[in-house]
Amino acid sequence: MEHKNVTIYDIAREAGVSPATVSRVLNSSANVSSDKRQKIEQLMRKYNFNPNALARGLTETRRKVIGLLAADVRNTFYADLYVNCEIAAAARGYSIMLMNTFGRLDLEKQALTKLMEQRVDGIIHLGGAADDVETDKSFVKLLKKLPPKMPYVTTGKFDGVDCYQVQIDAAEAIDLLMAHLAEYGNHRIALIGGRYNVVSSKAKYDQFIKSMDRYGFVDEEVYLENWGTYSIQGGEETMDALFEKCEQNGIPLPEAVIAINDSTAAGAIRSIYQHHLRIPQDIAIVSYDNIFLSEIMEPRLTSIDYDFAAFGEKLVDTVIEALDQDPAEKKRLVHPSLVVRGSSLCKRDAAS
Amino acid sequence: MEHKNVTIYDIAREAGVSPATVSRVLNSSANVSSDKRQKIEQLMRKYNFNPNALARGLTETRRKVIGLLAADVRNTFYADLYVNCEIAAAARGYSIMLMNTFGRLDLEKQALTKLMEQRVDGIIHLGGAADDVETDKSFVKLLKKLPPKMPYVTTGKFDGVDCYQVQIDAAEAIDLLMAHLAEYGNHRIALIGGRYNVVSSKAKYDQFIKSMDRYGFVDEEVYLENWGTYSIQGGEETMDALFEKCEQNGIPLPEAVIAINDSTAAGAIRSIYQHHLRIPQDIAIVSYDNIFLSEIMEPRLTSIDYDFAAFGEKLVDTVIEALDQDPAEKKRLVHPSLVVRGSSLCKRDAAS
DNA sequence: TTGAAAGCGCTAACAT
DNA sequence: ATGTTAGCGCTTTCAA
Numbered sequence: 001m002e003h004k005n006v007t008i009y010d011i012a013r014e015a016g017v018s019p020a021t022v023s024r025v026l027n028s029s030a031n032v033s034s035d036k037r038q039k040i041e042q043l044m045r046k047y048n049f050n051p052n053a054l055a056r057g058l059t060e061t062r063r064k065v066i067g068l069l070a071a072d073v074r075n076t077f078y079a080d081l082y083v084n085c086e087i088a089a090a091a092r093g094y095s096i097m098l099m100n101t102f103g104r105l106d107l108e109k110q111a112l113t114k115l116m117e118q119r120v121d122g123i124i125h126l127g128g129a130a131d132d133v134e135t136d137k138s139f140v141k142l143l144k145k146l147p148p149k150m151p152y153v154t155t156g157k158f159d160g161v162d163c164y165q166v167q168i169d170a171a172e173a174i175d176l177l178m179a180h181l182a183e184y185g186n187h188r189i190a191l192i193g194g195r196y197n198v199v200s201s202k203a204k205y206d207q208f209i210k211s212m213d214r215y216g217f218v219d220e221e222v223y224l225e226n227w228g229t230y231s232i233q234g235g236e237e238t239m240d241a242l243f244e245k246c247e248q249n250g251i252p253l254p255e256a257v258i259a260i261n262d263s264t265a266a267g268a269i270r271s272i273y274q275h276h277l278r279i280p281q282d283i284a285i286v287s288y289d290n291i292f293l294s295e296i297m298e299p300r301l302t303s304i305d306y307d308f309a310a311f312g313e314k315l316v317d318t319v320i321e322a323l324d325q326d327p328a329e330k331k332r333l334v335h336p337s338l339v340v341r342g343s344s345l346c347k348r349d350a351a352s
Numbered sequence: 353m354e355h356k357n358v359t360i361y362d363i364a365r366e367a368g369v370s371p372a373t374v375s376r377v378l379n380s381s382a383n384v385s386s387d388k389r390q391k392i393e394q395l396m397r398k399y400n401f402n403p404n405a406l407a408r409g410l411t412e413t414r415r416k417v418i419g420l421l422a423a424d425v426r427n428t429f430y431a432d433l434y435v436n437c438e439i440a441a442a443a444r445g446y447s448i449m450l451m452n453t454f455g456r457l458d459l460e461k462q463a464l465t466k467l468m469e470q471r472v473d474g475i476i477h478l479g480g481a482a483d484d485v486e487t488d489k490s491f492v493k494l495l496k497k498l499p500p501k502m503p504y505v506t507t508g509k510f511d512g513v514d515c516y517q518v519q520i521d522a523a524e525a526i527d528l529l530m531a532h533l534a535e536y537g538n539h540r541i542a543l544i545g546g547r548y549n550v551v552s553s554k555a556k557y558d559q560f561i562k563s564m565d566r567y568g569f570v571d572e573e574v575y576l577e578n579w580g581t582y583s584i585q586g587g588e589e590t591m592d593a594l595f596e597k598c599e600q601n602g603i604p605l606p607e608a609v610i611a612i613n614d615s616t617a618a619g620a621i622r623s624i625y626q627h628h629l630r631i632p633q634d635i636a637i638v639s640y641d642n643i644f645l646s647e648i649m650e651p652r653l654t655s656i657d658y659d660f661a662a663f664g665e666k667l668v669d670t671v672i673e674a675l676d677q678d679p680a681e682k683k684r685l686v687h688p689s690l691v692v693r694g695s696s697l698c699k700r701d702a703a704s
Numbered sequence: 705t706t707g708a709a710a711g712c713g714c715t716a717a718c719a720t
Numbered sequence: 721a722t723g724t725t726a727g728c729g730c731t732t733t734c735a736a
Contacts, residue, residue, distance in 0.1 A: 007730085018706065019729090020732080021707075023729095026731095027731080030705080030706090033706085036706090048497045051729085051730080054470070054730095055406075057406040057730095058407055058714090059730055060712090073425050073435060074428065076426065079431055083425060083452060095466070114447070117403055119404060145400045232647075266648065293648075298650075357713090359713055372722070375714065382722090385722085403714080412714090412715070
């Protein structure tokens, strides 16, 4: 025996009113005499009426749902961002529909198509294709087919597509790190980890080189070109390689290392210890992201923090504002801050 | 100027066929002559036709969407489970609609209501109210209102509600740990961390006590009652308290400690080092969950692993089977395995 | 304040 | 193989 959901027609019939009146009560969209209202509300409770969101979405132009494309929420960076987007969305009466893409282009396209079929109001895209320094052509083609009124917001970029951007201020982050390292007397600084074809990593390297120049620090190429990955394992390997390069070229080791993220820093720490050096006395280390790893390592990590709550709010607000009062600003920046911990706290002699 | 989505009517008109025929090629639900099919497919491409999932969901009985209630995906345990549910669901043609509840009962109710409004086919509930040893009455009341045909699956339990359960085999997990510790000659073993009002933790303590009994190990009460939390911080405090209790009661320290999860173990390790003891030589430590923390700690942690892929599959399969071929088994177990690492590798003398 | 009626976009009998 | 038609459950003019 099939279970049938109660509809506004059922309620209307028993209350002796029209379905329209029930709808009005449901949405508080117009005045309804209080006796009818009460009767209707009582019946809704009695029959445990549960409005069909699909039917509503079919008529309403605004679904109050934002689609979110994220590479993989098992990565704490995306998990944090997702959760804070959800919190921000909920506070504004919206829901988030999340799709994991595992950084695979085919799954990203598929997920994007699904979100369109769901008629979400807007889309936030984190990681994956949004990270590519060279935007994939086929993805752009798909993006161009989006309804013009559906705002698309990303933490990366899409060449040739009209979309909104919310990005971490890479220049400000490097400034924070460099000022801190300079204050402690470091002159030989290396940046390690990350892939050159990822927008945010590229931005860090670019800003780093500019900054080294401005401070007049030692700009050995060995310090400036240490691309790698984003994993602990990768961090260890990249740091090992840096040791090797310094030795081979007879260049002194850096006094400080900036890791592209905390995992890379964790790997680098292993490598440094295996080379029988101390942190921060022999080499200071700082990194980006300030995930909980930075609290766990020995010594604890000095790291760039993002204020994910604000980050999530900006992403969601960009979507909603674009919807309500376009045109919103095309690009917004998230301000980073520096959390100083043990891994960088060692004064260098001026003579060094 | 408003953007209108193209519908099957638009396609039908231009192709000179009826909407039904367009629907047929859309769903491959019936034979359509190949010339019409081709014409229709071509027009769909030309106009970038994107079927409205809401309209489809309104008529179809099966939405192919499973709702997932999870406490917080920033917790790697839930993130892992969620992602693996999504992978399993996708492989079976389903999607997951995720809602975070932050372990708050009000949000859980709200999320549950939303999922019902979305007319999801079934619901998986992780953590939160499902973890309560004493199921919350008001939540049960809400659960009872679910359509009888909507399967409800949980990793915990709900007293007085007809639902499916997929749980880790607590007895098997304890067996694995105890056999391992026994093999290395440990006799004095303590269990630490976790809250007594959480189903899975309670199960671990119960099984632990039974097992201690069976092995004839030293069952000082001090070893058996060390409730705490699930955080690193909490692990440190609980372990500190255990040291204190042993000293006050003149009871020897345990040779091995089982932590309720890896975070608790991480905290306990800090505490042990602060008491100037060695791991595993003075105290061995093992734990549950095998999240990446267990790879990072020094020494690396021996930990119970769950095979999240299989776990996710079981959860999803339970929903789908209940839908397709009820009644499915009401309760399924997930088999844990043991990953042995440095934290427990030290033979005790028989004399100890 | 309330009701009648026309959609929203699609599916699924039922005819042909 | 294809078209006609009646919904699915709700919102929203337009009248009254």
